[in-house]
Amino acid sequence: MSQTDTVRSRIARARTDVTPTSAALALGLALALGFALLFLQEPLAHDSLHNFRHAAGITCH
Secondary structure, eight states: OOOOHHHHHHHHHHHHHHHHHHHHHHHHHHHHHHHHHHSSSSHHHHHHHHHHHHHHOOOOO
């Protein structure tokens, strides 16, 4: 007989499977992406990546 997978069981499983290091890395990644999206603004980030591609010798258009 299989038990239904509930939110409570998923949280309990995550508490045993996720290490503090991986949780901190995931949180850091989310914060870095949030910072980039909020403060860099899309045009500025796009232009800097575009210039980086050209500096690296990649033809993008």
